Amino acid sequence: xxxxxxxxxxxxxxxxxxxxxxxxxxxxxxxxxxxxxxxxxxxxxxxxxxxxxxxxxxxxxxxxxxxxxxxxxxxxxxxxxxxxxxxxxxxxxxxxxxxxxxxxxxxxxxxxxxxxxxxxxxxxxxxxxxxxxxxxxxxxxxxxxxxxxxxxxxxxxxxxxx
Amino acid sequence: xxxxxxxxxxxxxxxxxxxxxxxxxxxxxxxxxxxxxxxxxxxxxxxxxxxxxxxxxxxxxxxxxxxxxxxxxxxxxxxxxxxxxxxxxxxxxxxxxxxxxxxxxxxxxxxxxxxxxxxxxxxxxxxxxxxxxxxxxxxxxxxxxxxxxxxxxxxxxxxxxxxxxxxxxxxxxxxxxxxxxxxxxxxxxxxxxxxxxxxxxxxxxxxxxxxxxxxxxxxxxxxxxxxxxxxxxxxxxxxxxxxxxxxxxxxxxxxxxxxxxxxxxxxxxxxxxxxxxxxxxxxxxxxxxxxxxxxxxxxxxxxxxxxxxxxxxxxxxxxxxxxxxxxxxxxxxxxxxxxxxxxxxxxxxxxxxxxxxxxxxxxxxxxxxxxxxxxxxxxxxxxxxxxxxxxxxxxxxxxxxxxxxxxxxxxxxxxxxxxxxxxxxxxxxxxxxxxxxxxxxxxxxxxxxxxxxxxxxxxxxxxxxxxxxxxxxxxxxxxxxxxxxxxxxxxxxxxxxxxxxxxxxxxxxx
Numbered sequence: 039x040x041x042x043x044x045x046x047x048x049x050x051x052x053x054x055x056x057x058x059x060x061x062x063x064x065x066x067x068x069x070x071x072x073x074x075x076x077x078x079x080x081x082x083x084x085x086x087x088x089x090x091x092x093x094x095x096x097x098x099x100x101x102x103x104x105x106x107x108x109x110x111x112x113x114x115x116x117x118x119x120x121x122x123x124x125x126x127x128x129x130x131x132x133x134x135x136x137x138x139x140x141x142x143x144x145x146x147x148x149x150x151x152x153x154x155x156x157x158x159x160x161x162x163x164x165x166x167x168x169x170x171x172x173x174x175x176x177x178x179x180x181x182x183x184x185x186x187x188x189x190x191x192x193x194x195x196x197x198x199x200x
Numbered sequence: 201x202x203x204x205x206x207x208x209x210x211x212x213x214x215x216x217x218x219x220x221x222x223x224x225x226x227x228x229x230x231x232x233x234x235x236x237x238x239x240x241x242x243x244x245x246x247x248x249x250x251x252x253x254x255x256x257x258x259x260x261x262x263x264x265x266x267x268x269x270x271x272x273x274x275x276x277x278x279x280x281x282x283x284x285x286x287x288x289x290x291x292x293x294x295x296x297x298x299x300x301x302x303x304x305x306x307x308x309x310x311x312x313x314x315x316x317x318x319x320x321x322x323x324x325x326x327x328x329x330x331x332x333x334x335x336x337x338x339x340x341x342x343x344x345x346x347x348x349x350x351x352x353x354x355x356x357x358x359x360x361x362x363x364x365x366x367x368x369x370x371x372x373x374x375x376x377x378x379x380x381x382x383x384x385x386x387x388x389x390x391x392x393x394x395x396x397x398x399x400x401x402x403x404x405x406x407x408x409x410x411x412x413x414x415x416x417x418x419x420x421x422x423x424x425x426x427x428x429x430x431x432x433x434x435x436x437x438x439x440x441x442x443x444x445x446x447x448x449x450x451x452x453x454x455x456x457x458x459x460x461x462x463x464x465x466x467x468x469x470x471x472x473x474x475x476x477x478x479x480x481x482x483x484x485x486x487x488x489x490x491x492x493x494x495x496x497x498x499x500x501x502x503x504x505x506x507x508x509x510x511x512x513x514x515x516x517x518x519x520x521x522x523x524x525x526x527x528x529x530x531x532x533x534x535x536x537x538x539x540x541x542x543x544x545x546x547x548x549x550x551x552x553x554x555x556x557x558x559x560x561x562x563x564x565x566x567x568x569x570x571x572x573x574x575x576x577x578x579x580x581x582x583x584x585x586x587x588x589x590x591x592x593x594x595x596x597x598x599x600x601x602x603x604x605x606x607x608x609x610x611x612x613x614x615x616x617x618x619x620x621x622x623x624x625x626x627x628x629x630x631x632x633x634x635x636x637x638x639x640x641x642x643x644x645x646x647x648x649x650x651x652x653x654x655x656x657x658x659x660x661x662x663x664x665x666x667x668x669x670x671x672x673x674x675x676x677x678x679x680x681x682x683x684x685x686x687x688x689x690x691x692x693x694x695x696x697x698x699x700x701x702x703x704x705x706x707x708x709x710x
Contacts, residue, residue: 143206
């Protein structure tokens, strides 16, 4: 899937054994595709932004757990997790606020399209995508906060330097 | 104005998330952002006081299905209290929070808490109320532990567990109501309940709500988290927690649900009056012996919230004459607003003293009026106000509550006569004890001998002094302008709360 992940597979220095790493590398793509599917079809099938976001976050958690924290944080740093977290929340709110242009907060102002089409239901798929980003980033951030950070959190140090 | 009603939650939420993004580029701007959004909210909330009642349908969905936002006299009054105190605490934070790290995160949590409280106040939907209750509570758990010291984390954890139990109880009650009525819209639930007899399920829901909202309002059997949580938080947050949060999440929610959804009821009235009297007594007795300045104020919060609860309890009583019930209710609501003003002033001045002296123990301070005259003067005004000395605002609200109970005792029949008299006497006794406690506080902190090591103290920074002066001016101003406030704000809030019929009619009207 990715060159530096391939290099890490037989590196016993960090992460679990190469058996776990091989299986995790194989599963990762499937997990991400499934998560994206759950988010994008959220308005048609069971699931949606939250469930899909959790699945995507589980993909990253699997990566971190099997390959060690260096690889996990290289793919999604805590800084980017925080940025994505805020962006997802803001996107959701902006979609709600855009409803004001058509008259009411959270009004579904886009065309509804045909029922059971992928591009239908107005703003709901967009809301699902925003929630997906938010949940992915915040669940991953909670995971790294609980598991990796010790007493010193990265931006805590930043603040003290200022 | 009506079209922008949802901005009361949307604006602080947007700024909370934007703030963290922007703070990655520059740390300085978050002060201005947070101040700006609170100033806009305070301006909007003052404007709301002069707007007629209306409803707002989120997303254009009609009431029983969609989320309904309700504006009436009560919600306008509480919104004004939340956002004005919020603005002043925010101004105070600008200098005070320099002693902590991660200031942008503090502002984010602060704005999330304001968004949650505004949401609880504007909503007319049970589940929406629960969600906003949780937003405000979770932000406040994090803010209580913001200092990350041992004591603060312990207080935060205790608050988290007890607050979580309260939220679960509220959610459980909402689930029961939903299973009985099949709707979450508050006017619709009220409408459905009118056709039901009192049964065990409703009694269970009442118990859950009294426990859940009572824990958020820290009435006495559920008060254990407050004396730890309020002193541990940074001073502006103590002011917000004690001045606003326990009112918006606890008392406002309980008033809205009990008056508008369940309607006046003998049993709820008796329970609320008893809990109120117990809170007043226990709070004040525990407060007298405290040496920690902020811990003493926290116990007084419990005691003063007892006045509000007892006033609302009398308002809920269907057996006394409607005029007396309305009088008690008015006293409770007035005391709610007054307590927000003087208690946030006291907490902010305690923060100001702590900022300069570095201690919270009131026996280590002394003679501070010679070194910090403005802070001492405002602290003294707020102390007189909380003790109910005329002409400050606390005097009027206590007078109304006591007068309402004495009237209720004189003009009603049966066993309840004795109880009303006892509650009235307790209210007088607690006012007296409060006075003793605050006279002692002033003696040991403001007057007396100045310790050697404080000889070179200076007055607190400008941005900390300004909110104190404004709050002290409000203490005096509300007291003097009482007739005006009574005719405009309080009457509107009281009428809105007593008028269950027009609340139920919101369902048809909108």
